[in-house]
Every structure is written in C-alpha cells, then in structure tokens.
Amino acid sequence: MRIFLLIFSLMASGVFADADFNAANKLYESGKYTESAAAYNTIIGDGNQSAEVYYNLGNSYFKEKKLGLAILSYEKALKISPRDADIKYNLDFARSFIKETAVADAASKIINSIYYYLTINELSVLLSLVFIMLMGLIIYRIFRKNELSYWLTFSFSILFGILFVFSSLRILENENTKTAIVISASVEAKAAPIETNPASFTIPEGKKLYIINTRQDWVEVLLKAENIKGWIKKDTISEI
Numbered sequence: 001m002r003i004f005l006l007i008f009s010l011m012a013s014g015v016f017a018d019a020d021f022n023a024a025n026k027l028y029e030s031g032k033y034t035e036s037a038a039a040y041n042t043i044i045g046d047g048n049q050s051a052e053v054y055y056n057l058g059n060s061y062f063k064e065k066k067l068g069l070a071i072l073s074y075e076k077a078l079k080i081s082p083r084d085a086d087i088k089y090n091l092d093f094a095r096s097f098i099k100e101t102a103v104a105d106a107a108s109k110i111i112n113s114i115y116y117y118l119t120i121n122e123l124s125v126l127l128s129l130v131f132i133m134l135m136g137l138i139i140y141r142i143f144r145k146n147e148l149s150y151w152l153t154f155s156f157s158i159l160f161g162i163l164f165v166f167s168s169l170r171i172l173e174n175e176n177t178k179t180a181i182v183i184s185a186s187v188e189a190k191a192a193p194i195e196t197n198p199a200s201f202t203i204p205e206g207k208k209l210y211i212i213n214t215r216q217d218w219v220e221v222l223l224k225a226e227n228i229k230g231w232i233k234k235d236t237i238s239e240i
Helices: 003-029 035-044 051-063 067-080 085-095 108-115 120-143 146-178
Strands: 178-182 185-188 197-206 208-215 218-223 226-234 237-240
Touching: 003 035, 003 051, 035 051, 051 085, 051 120, 067 085, 067 178, 067 237, 120 146, 120 226, 208 237
Parallel strands: none
Antiparallel strands: 178 208, 178 237, 185 197, 185 226, 208 218, 218 226
16 A cells, blocks of 8 residues: 555656646746746756756746856756757857857967867777777787887877876866856956955856855856956856
C-alpha cells in the first residue's frame, strides 16, 4: 500500500507540474509576460527545474526587456541541456543586445582565443589520443632504437606534458570558478571593495562574469574576454 501511495503521489506531482507549466505557457501566449515569468519561477521554486522551464522563463524576461535575467535563464537552461539548438540560438540572440564593456588589448585576445579554443571534453579526447600515440612510440622504440624514434618519442612526451598541464588547469578552473550574470541595468566596477572608490569601468546588463573573490557585500569579478578585474556589489549579479 505504501509503495502504491508513493507511486500515486509521484504521478500526481508530475500531473500538477505539467498543469502549472501549461498554465504558464498560456499566460506567455496571451502576452502576459510578467505573470508568466512569475508562474515559471513558482514551478522552479517547487523543485520542478528543467531546461524547458528555464528556456520559457528566459523568453518571458526577454519580452519584458529584462536582458540580464533573460540571459541568466538561458544560461541555466543550457547548463541542463547543453546541445539544445533553440536555447543556444536565443542565448546568442540575447547576447547580441549587450553593450560593449571595454576593448581588450590584442595580446589578451590572442591568449584567450588559444586558451579557450578547445572545450574540456575536446582537450580530454586530444590528451587521450596523444597518450595512445606516445605509448605506441615507446613500444616502437623498444624494438627500433634509431634517431627518428627517439625524436618522435621525445616530441610526443613534451606534447603530452603540455596538454596534461593545460587540461588540468582548465578542469581546476571549471570546478573552482563560479559564473554569474549582471542583472542590474549597469554596474560600476571598482579597483577595491570601497564605496567611495572611483569606478574603473562599467559592466553592462547581461554580461557573463567569473567570481574570483568575495568580501562581505562585494565580489571580485573577472571579465575573461576583456581580461579585466574589478569589485562590484553582490546584489547586482546572479550566479548561474
């Protein structure tokens, strides 16, 4: 009987979640974007989080011209369903409305483009392939001790070492770094977490940031593409 009641309760919760989701969708289709956003947030608050709910929440916020919250919702949807083409398209479209923050120098752009060119998964695959080739070369060298086998083994050993360090840094960065979206209209970043300090630069709404330090009501953030850091108020951002 208890098992039956548990199954029934799970089925009932699913039915209610679908009903709430459909009701929120109808509000959106009726042009009631504020109400639909509130309805989707209620669904999320009840623990029924899914890529579809976050995606539709992002659409509601975008219609309300709340760019930061829209991008935040799309980012959360993409985190759940990273290969969804619709989520990617809407996220990219919303990002196109973000104003420029600062112009990074050419050297920083080149370094960042190289450092983040491959995803962590792609780096792992490449590292595995290089490791297999290195093992093959070591076995080959056991039987053929010539100059070519020496230099090939040496070169692939160096390549494997570089890729291993590179991959480790990316994995550590991914695990230890928190990301957030600016949800205020614009944020003034300061060189230190002091209210009276002059602003170093302004960060526009919707910008993705990397949180690297926290101090009371302040957070130190990094704008990776621009390679600049600054302190901003914690309530101006929301973590992904």
